[in-house]
Amino acid sequence: MRRVPPTLLRALVCGALLVLASCGWGARTPGRGEGPPAAPQGVTAAAGSATSVHVMWNLLPEDPRVARYEVYRGTTKVKEVPGSEHMVDITRLEPSTTYVFTVRARTTAGVPGPPGKAARATTPAAAAADRTPPTRPGGPHGRTVGSRAAQLSWAKSSDARGVASYDIYQGTSKIHSVGGAQTATVVTGLRPGTAYAFTVRARDAADNLSPASDTVRITTAPGSDDGRGTAPTGFRATTHRADGAYYIDLAWIAPEVDGMITEYQIHLDGRPVTSLVWGGDAPRGTNHHSFYVGREADAAHRVRIRAKLPDGTWGGFSPERSVTTGRQ
Known part of the structure; x- marks a missing residue:
């Protein structure tokens, strides 16, 4: 694995991969009332028929509280749904047409947030005089x-x-x-x-x-479990040294869920240390991330990771891995 210098690593982290803990995303300004909500992540759009598209996104955290989501087709608002919902069908569309959809949140105080990344969907061609339904699944x-x-x-x-x-x-x-x-x-x-x-x-x-x-x-199983069915799989952790500092290198496979997973939380030595939000399209297969852990050699650490699911809940933790700086 090619080692990334710390200066380049920091630039990459705050660019393609937004690190909330270090880049200050989601910060609230004291004394100025309720701030705007963040842009919804994981926006997808898929044609449901020649005249409809199913739009889906990830629920935002409740601080500030989201009252509703607004769905736009181009610059036209076409739907509003309550803040507890994260999908909607857009109907009365034209066949064989490409549409661009965005989603923005609005707080209970009426403060709008920025739109999420645009999602495109193309409706299929209309079937002339087709009145025969598909067979049952x-x-x-x-x-x-x-x-x-x-x-x-x-x-x-x-x-x-x-x-x-x-x-x-x-x-x-x-x-x-x-x-x-x-x-x-x-x-x-x-x-x-x-x-x-x-x-x-x-x-x-x-x-x-x-x-x-x-x-x-x-x-469903009674009580709370570890959510292992929604945990990242194939989780691996190694270390490397660059410019006198040590880094932990992580690799994992995203959980299989419908929708897009755009946020992960890393726990180091039993406590959360970083929340990761993908700035671009989140990988659906194997993910990679490296983070700084200090300059001390032979320091032992335990690390695990979990994903925020599209419905806004946290999935299960990956198995915990142990690493020691300066050792592979």
Whole structure:
């Protein structure tokens, strides 16, 4: 691994990767009332049909408290949703058209924040005189992922002109959509020790909706667990020395969840030391990060990491790794 000089490392950290602890993001100004909320991270957009797009983003922290999210198509506000929600369907769109969506938060005091990164989606072509819905999704399965999440999967539906998306329902309420090529999803933000019933329906470009799949019934584990099902995997930690200082080098694989994970928290020796927010597109596979730990050789440290999930909750911790400066 090529060693990065500290000056370059600091520039990279405060550029592509925003380090809240050192770069001052999210700071509040005393005596000036409630500050603006941050820009929503992890904004994605995916066509649900020839005339609809599913927009999703990550919930912001509650300080300052977010009253609602505003969704814009270009410069036009097209939807508002409560601050507890992080997805919405934008309808009445044109087929075969590319749209650009942004999301901004507004506090309970009415203070708006900046828009998040723009997300683009292109609606498919309309299917002329198509009134035939896709077949119902088959073989649905589900399993709990600890006390706060569930993984669902199903068999593909068929349609003469292709499936544009799958809608996931919790009881009678639609809670999510995924692309037509996807046959699995992870639902987070569930309550411990609670019974849930999920179904899946397929949608084609003409907005024809299939019958619901068989019901998947699961009950989350009681009490609080370590959230291991939503923890980063493949976590590794090593050290290197550069310009007389020691750094811990981390590598991990992002948890498999729908939406984008843009924030991680690193714990060193049992306490949080850094929150990382990706300034650009967050990697969906392997992530890397290095941070300064001092100039002392043979210093032993324990390190672990966890991700903030798109629903605003923290996922489980990775396994804890032990490293010693000056040793590999």
